[in-house]
Amino acid sequence: MSAGPSAGAPARASDVTIVGSGASAVHFAQSALERGLSVTMLDVGRPRPAPVRPDDSFAELKARLADPWRYFLGPRFESVLFPGNKGEYYGFPPHKEYIFEGVAGYAVESHGFEPLASFARGGLAEAWTGGSFPFNDDELEDFPFRYDELGPFYDLVTRRIGIVGAADDLARFMPVHAHLDAPLELDRHSALLLERYGRVRERMNADGAFFGRSRAAVLREDRDGRKACDYLGRCLWSCPRDSLYTPAQTLERLLGQPGFTYLDGRFVTHFRFEGSRVRALEFVELATGKREELDVARLVLAAGTLPTSKIVLDSLWRGRGERVRLTGLMDNRQTLVPFANLKLLGASWDPDTYQYHQLAFGLANSVAKEYVHGLVTTLKTALIHPIALSAPLDLATATWLAKNVHGALGIVNVNLHDTRRAESYLELAVGSDASGDARTKLVARYEPAPSESADRKRALARVKRALWQLGCFVPPGMAHVRPMGASVHYSGTLPMSRERKPLTVDRDCRSHDFSNLWLADGATFPFLPAKNLTFTLMANAARIAAKLAV
């Protein structure tokens, strides 16, 4: 049976019931369907607004929209970044707000961590920048399988979503998998950086710094109803041609497939179990506020690490009265390092180019899996007021400076790896609402590793040195250490484990506590490399779905 959004539940439990429609969930679902299994997907699933003037470029939008301010800054000017913002260099586009809109019933109290969750159709990756980097054997050291096992699923996901990249100097850190498309055209600034790297390569490499093309989930050629990138320069405002991959595109295709049922507008609170078997999912129908139940044969939680963990915690508490702690919460520490290319001071810039990172750094480490990952985004169509206001100058001088360095500006987003530690965890706080009903809240606590600050400083010094060799200058005092939680690469709370232990999953992400429960998102990662994890989330979800018994 196939169904569009908001259809009723199938009369009989599907072979597989999945919670979520994010990157992890849709690739699990697609692989399960390809194996002939029937799938029901429950999701909050807030839909994306229709794209505005999809054929216009960034500059054309400013000229042709009746009210461009509303589009770029929001109806309540909510995307204007004022002094005192958290040091971010990008304001979030108004029509992407739906991605981060909360749900009554999902509350988080956090300490040392700024958590984000998405209840959008497609999840957080509706806002992602498409960076798609496979983990290598060093980074998989703590996983209960090797690259050999995951590699075919990187190939499969690449075939599904389209990834561009090159087999260049970064291949020493990033395996070159099948179906990688040639990269997009470089913007002028990125081309200059790469050309300069060619001349200083040996010196940089001697310092363990490598540079090359980033890998991104974007199309060079039309396929599956998506159009090739046409360099509209609107990536941050969400690609109107669907050239940049998002999970909602996969979901859209699944909706037409036999055996697939999509139930949106449902907020899952917990599952009910008997002994070691999950019997049913409990959820709230958001339109009516009614509590409902759905019998399940096999349950797959792929609601994102934090919501998945909350569902597990709630289920254990409601089912057994147990309040447990899920240790090992991980996220990548990110530092934004702005730079100016000395050759491009006073140069103009081309807005009709791809806007996200086209280049990347890899910094080798003596412990191979502690590699440092840097994404290089040259500045094109970003708004300049967040940059101008962060300069220690009056706004007119800062604006003058910003417009004359705009073409020379770039940002390196430096990512560090993370490890599971007992001090960083999730647990449940239980209270009650006005009517006396129990209400639970997720409590997140994050403690950076003792070595983090020193690691970060060392990495920044290396990035600055590498940038200088590339002819770029880092203005003093402008590097911004993002708070934990900002990278949104959450993982580690219900990890894969070779040993059969409570609150862990096996090598195929099947729960050690419940025989018909699978976890298919970042909660299962036992280690978090510096590389963005979503490509691995998708590949791993496809890998475990491929092992389900038919």
Place this chain on the structure above:
Amino acid sequence: MTNLVRECDTFCRYLAGADAPENVRAKYREAHDLGVVAIEPANTRFDRALVGFARLGTFATRLADVHARFFANGGLLRRKLVLLLALLETHADTVGRVDAPTVAGPVGFVVETALRMFVFVLLALLGLFVFVPVRLVCALGGSR
């Protein structure tokens, strides 16, 4: 012409070298009506004094802004100026004034930057003489 329109024009001349077009004025007004620049807790006397001074003309705006950058960065004046900059850079008619290069190459850039920094330092010093007493007076009269 209302005070707000006059203020918008003055600030626009300061940031972009010309009066604000009618559509920018209207948006500036709309943002004020929506309370976008208001700060919590309410604007201090000093915030209001800085804005009042800045309205006197573009030189006054610059002097007040230089001072505000260091001593009232999250205050009313900076919020109004940032709002206006955001409005100017998001419309095709005005973006060229605030987001297109004006110098010729790296050498021109370095020379003009040095000059501007020199002026900036002078204004920062002058701002101390002008605004520290104002701040004291405001503080003596209560913060609100």
